[in-house]
Amino acid sequence: MSTTPKTLFEKVWQQHIVAEPQGEPTILYIDLHLVHEVTSPQAFDGLRMAGRKIRRPDRTIATVDHNVPTTSAYDRLHIVDQVSAAQVNALRKNCAEFGVEFFDVQDSSQGIVHMIGPELGATKPGMTIVCGDSHTSTHGAFGALAFGIGTSEVEHVMATQTLPQSKPKTFRITVDGELPFGVTAKDIILDIIGKIGTDGATGHVIEYSGSAIRSLSMEGRMTICNMSIEAGARAGMIAPDETTFAYLMGRRFSPTGKAWDEAIAHWKTLPTDEGAVFDRELHIDAATLAPAVTWGTSPGMHATIDGTVPSLDDAKTEADRKSFERAYEYMDLKPGTPMEEIKIDTVFLGSCTNGRIEDLRAAAAIVKGHHIATKIRAMVVPGSQAVKRQAEEEGLDEVFKSAGFEWREPGCSMCLGMNPDILQPGERCASTSNRNFEGRQGRGGRTHLVSPEMAAVAAITGHFTDIRKWKQTEGAKN
Amino acid sequence: MEPINIITSKAVPLPLPNIDTDQIIPKQFLKRIERTGYGEFLFFDWRYDLDTPDHVEERKDFVLNKSEYKGAEILIAEKNFGCGSSREHAAWAINQYGFRAVIAPTFADIFFSNAGKNGIVLARLTEEEVQTLIERCTKNPEHKITINLEKQTVTDELGFNATFEIDPFRKYCLLNGLDDIGLTLRHEESLDKFEEKHNKDFWSAPKAVTA
Numbered sequence: 305m306s307t308t309p310k311t312l313f314e315k316v317w318q319q320h321i322v323a324e325p326q327g328e329p330t331i332l333y334i335d336l337h338l339v340h341e342v343t344s345p346q347a348f349d350g351l352r353m354a355g356r357k358i359r360r361p362d363r364t365i366a367t368v369d370h371n372v373p374t375t376s377a378y379d380r381l382h383i384v385d386q387v388s389a390a391q392v393n394a395l396r397k398n399c400a401e402f403g404v405e406f407f408d409v410q411d412s413s414q415g416i417v418h419m420i421g422p423e424l425g426a427t428k429p430g431m432t433i434v435c436g437d438s439h440t441s442t443h444g445a446f447g448a449l450a451f452g453i454g455t456s457e458v459e460h461v462m463a464t465q466t467l468p469q470s471k472p473k474t475f476r477i478t479v480d481g482e483l484p485f486g487v488t489a490k491d492i493i494l495d496i497i498g499k500i501g502t503d504g505a506t507g508h509v510i511e512y513s514g515s516a517i518r519s520l521s522m523e524g525r526m527t528i529c530n531m532s533i534e535a536g537a538r539a540g541m542i543a544p545d546e547t548t549f550a551y552l553m554g555r556r557f558s559p560t561g562k563a564w565d566e567a568i569a570h571w572k573t574l575p576t577d578e579g580a581v582f583d584r585e586l587h588i589d590a591a592t593l594a595p596a597v598t599w600g601t602s603p604g605m606h607a608t609i610d611g612t613v614p615s616l617d618d619a620k621t622e623a624d625r626k627s628f629e630r631a632y633e634y635m636d637l638k639p640g641t642p643m644e645e646i647k648i649d650t651v652f653l654g655s656c657t658n659g660r661i662e663d664l665r666a667a668a669a670i671v672k673g674h675h676i677a678t679k680i681r682a683m684v685v686p687g688s689q690a691v692k693r694q695a696e697e698e699g700l701d702e703v704f705k706s707a708g709f710e711w712r713e714p715g716c717s718m719c720l721g722m723n724p725d726i727l728q729p730g731e732r733c734a735s736t737s738n739r740n741f742e743g744r745q746g747r748g749g750r751t752h753l754v755s756p757e758m759a760a761v762a763a764i765t766g767h768f769t770d771i772r773k774w775k776q777t778e779g780a781k782n
Numbered sequence: 783m784e785p786i787n788i789i790t791s792k793a794v795p796l797p798l799p800n801i802d803t804d805q806i807i808p809k810q811f812l813k814r815i816e817r818t819g820y821g822e823f824l825f826f827d828w829r830y831d832l833d834t835p836d837h838v839e840e841r842k843d844f845v846l847n848k849s850e851y852k853g854a855e856i857l858i859a860e861k862n863f864g865c866g867s868s869r870e871h872a873a874w875a876i877n878q879y880g881f882r883a884v885i886a887p888t889f890a891d892i893f894f895s896n897a898g899k900n901g902i903v904l905a906r907l908t909e910e911e912v913q914t915l916i917e918r919c920t921k922n923p924e925h926k927i928t929i930n931l932e933k934q935t936v937t938d939e940l941g942f943n944a945t946f947e948i949d950p951f952r953k954y955c956l957l958n959g960l961d962d963i964g965l966t967l968r969h970e971e972s973l974d975k976f977e978e979k980h981n982k983d984f985w986s987a988p989k990a991v992t993a
Contacts, residue, residue: 319983323972328951331969333976336988343869345815354963363988371813387813394815426988438868438892454870454896456962464966466973470949502800503862503888536865538891557990567985602800623799623860630798720867722809729832741804741866743827 309577311474312543313509316449316574320432322466329468335431337461338417339366339404341395342722343436347459348398358402359465365426366399367407368392369416370722374685374712380409388723402462413556415688415714418442418656422526423690425555429544429571434461439656439738440539441532445525446552447544447574449509452533472538473583475505476576478514481590486772488666489524490658490736490755492516492588493531494596494606500586502604505537508584511576512542516590522551523662530657531738534603543575597643597768598740598753600631605740607643609758609770615639634742635750636730643768646752650733651682651763652745653709655719658736658756659687661694667760668700670771674778676708677766683710683725685717709763721746734762783901785959789882790928791855794845795916801859802866803893807875820871821878850923858885858915864893873900883929885936887912898952899962905929905936905946914942931956 310318322331337360344366351357358364371388373379383389392409399406407414413424418439421427429447434440436458443450457467479492497504510532517525525542532540549568552558559567594608605627607614613632616639619625632639637646653659653667664686676682684704686692692714695701701711718725719737727733727749736759740751754762761769764778811823829846831839840847857876863886864872873896876884883903897904907915918925918940928937931953936944954960966973980986 319986320980322976323969325969328965329949331966331973333973333980335986342812346817346870349815349817356963365988385813391813391815425990428985428988431986431988436868436870438866440868452868452892454868454873454892454899456870456899457895460963460966463963464973465977466966468962468966502865503890506862506888506891533866533892536862536890557988559984559990563984563990570983570985602802626797627799720809722812739802739804739866741802743808744804747808747827747832 309580311576311580311582312447312511312541312574313449313474316430316432317471319430329470331466332432332469333466334434334461335363336421336426336433337364338421338433338435338440339364339458340370340417340435340437341368341391342370343455344398344458345391345394346455347462348402350459351402351462356463358404358462361403363465364404364462365407365421366395366404367414367417367420368395368409370716370720372409372715373724374715374717375724377410377713380713385724412689415690416656416659416716418530419659419688419691422446422522422551423555423688425552425558428552428567429548430574434467438533439530441537442526442530442656444529444532444539444541445522446548447541447571449539449541451539473508475508475510475537475584475586476582477510477512477586477588479512479516479588479590480514481516483516483519483590484593486595486757486775487593488755488757489520489527491593491596493528494598494603494753495588495593497531497535497604498606500535502534502602503536505532505535508537510535510537510540511582512540513576517542518545521662522547523660526660527657531603534738544571595755595758595771597758599635599637599643600628601634601740601742602627602631603738603740603753605631606753609643609768611643613637613639613641613643644770645767647732647767648734648752648762649679649681649731650727651676651680651759652685652718652733652735652737653683653756653759654685654687654717655737656687656716657738659685659691661691663736663756664691664695664700665698667756668703670757670760671707671709671764672703674707674764676763680763680766682708682763683712683718685712685725686714688714718745720744734759734768783959783961786882786901786903786956787931788928789855789903790926792851792853792924793856793858793885793915793919793927794851794854795919796845796857796859797916799860800862800865803864803869803872804866806864806872807869812869812871817874818878820875821880824875824879848923853880855880855882856885856927856929857881857883858912858919860912861887861909863889864897865890868892870896870900873897873902877902885912885915898956901956901959903929903931903956907936907944907946911944918942
């Protein structure tokens with residue numbers, strides 16, 4: 305019997321079909337539901353009002369990340385903002401009432417929800433994973449089908465452990481070749497978003513493949529999948545391989561012994577079959593990539609560090625022209641300005657995009673032996689307690705502190721400004737996060753998205769700086 | 783959810799692409815634990831003068847604040863409306879402000895899903911059709927548009943007549959105001975059966991099961 309070659313996505317999708325009612329969306333089983341304080345209170349209320357329980361508390365994990373202060377352990381336990389405190393307390397109570405495992409603010413496993421899933425080994429290949437947060441796409445780096453949902457869907461998953469879903473289309477993006485020096489996973493994904501647009505993958509699940517993707521660590525792969533949503537994709541996925549297995553081995557929720565071997569045998573069946581057909585394909589030559597910096601108010605508005613703020617003539621459509629004009633004004637930038645001449649006030653190193661140990665190591669390697677420029681405010685916010693511990697064991701905290709960076713407690717921090725870490729109006733920030741929308745990091749704040757390496761070097765020089773040139777001159781003394 | 787079919791109303795034009803959910807409802811309002819009361823915060827940063835104390839001063843140049851558009855139940859925007867964050871608060875804010883439908887060339891996936899669960903009709907028209915409506919509603923704020931969900935049409939009194947695609951099941955749910963959880967629980971037997979088998983696939987369990 306011959307079988308049609310299948311994509312990674314199709315395999316995971318098929319293994320989770322509960323029912324396919326005629327003329328209705330597929331009922332898809334959800335293996336892991338991650339919960340945080342912001343998008344869950346109304347869902348728990350909904351359950352209570354309907355007299356429903358959480359069907360599978362063993363498949364539900366909760367933590368606090370969006371609202372928690374990152375200043376000190378004391379501040380986290382005594383949240384001054386009463387509205388934030390009420391939301392954190394609501395989650396605490398809801399988890400106790402509904403029997404959900406909850407990693408509270410000072411728990412050794414607390415962190416940004418998309419950091420702790422992989423760290424605990426709860427995120428595994430071939431699973432379906434959802435969370436009331438668009439950056440759930442991060443978990444796709446393990447070959448899981450992972451996507452963000454709204455609060456009504458959070459309640460739906462709690463009640464039924466399923467979601468009605470229309471089948472998305474598939475989109476393979478192949479990045480082949482060796483990444484040039486100074487080019488990171490962040491630059492790959494920013495390049496992709498620039499090429500296909502912020503709605504370029506709407507309705508699709510992206511599979512990233514090719515030698516440049518395979519050569520990335522799990523951290524790099526998570527950075528790429530994390531920002532799939534910024535290209536409009538429903539999810540991003542990368543086939544599991546030895547790098548994936550090595551990352552998962554020995555983690556708290558990873559299988560052990562015979563079960564581990566059986567799990568690997570299953571995971572090895574997941575990668576896309578030879579000859580499988582995708583609805584769309586895009587090929588990128590890694591050698592053509594350069595470090596990226598966003599200049600506007602959408603992640604697709606970016607230039608390479610040796611480039612300039614684009615002119616209106618570069619806008620492809622009338623809608624783009626309007627967006628460009630609005631972005632020049634909001635960002636207070638003139639077309640034609642060399643990216644390297646843009647001065648910054650603040651550096652934010654962290655978030656579910658780039659708050660992992662490898663990101664901190666890469667930035668610390670640049671910072672070591674240097675000091676941040678005068679008048680710069682720079683902060684490092686490890687994405688999780690585990691990352692913070694690891695970094696401190698390696699002495700990275702000392703490297704950052706002696707260079708003038710603040711060393712913070714784990715959380716979403718300045719990525720979205722729901723906690724005390726915000727930009728002031730007009731403040732310009734080199735940020736390793738994922739969104740440069742108007743007001744995202746604080747109203748009136750101006751966000752430029754960059755890799756951890758590019759954020760680190762900008763902190764030292766006070767303006768965006770080509771890491772490739774800097775490393776050869778200034779950086780050579782490290 | 784209230785059943786919905788025909789909406790006839792004036793419409794607010796917001797001629798910008800990529801309106802993200804951070805603009806629709808800024809982050810500070812996501813700290814609330816209630817499901818209601820978001821309408822007054824819709825497009826907060828665009829709607830209020832942020833330099834006045836407590837941001838109470840409405841910006842007269844913002845379309846939502848123009849008296850002639852008050853009471854409109856339809857919003858018109860450009861492509862990729864609702865991109866970014868998954869916050870359902872965006873759908874709540876739009877709905878609770880009084881909008882029952884949004885017309886745009888394209889919508890972001892998560893917002894699309896959230897809108898459906900809150901009884902908001904999303905009508906996808908072509909770029910040209912959207913531009914025509916934006917022009918008419920900008921020129922004449924009293925200009926009325928009719929969305930007929932059953933017929934999947936958008937029409938006006940000047941002869942505009944466009945059709946839009948909608949998933950039949952989504953349409954059925956909107957027309958009948960159906961609750962998703964109840965619908966899924968019709969398949970509880972299949973779910974029990976699936977789960978019994980799937981539970982043995984230990985590699986799919988978030989928390990380790992040692993075989």
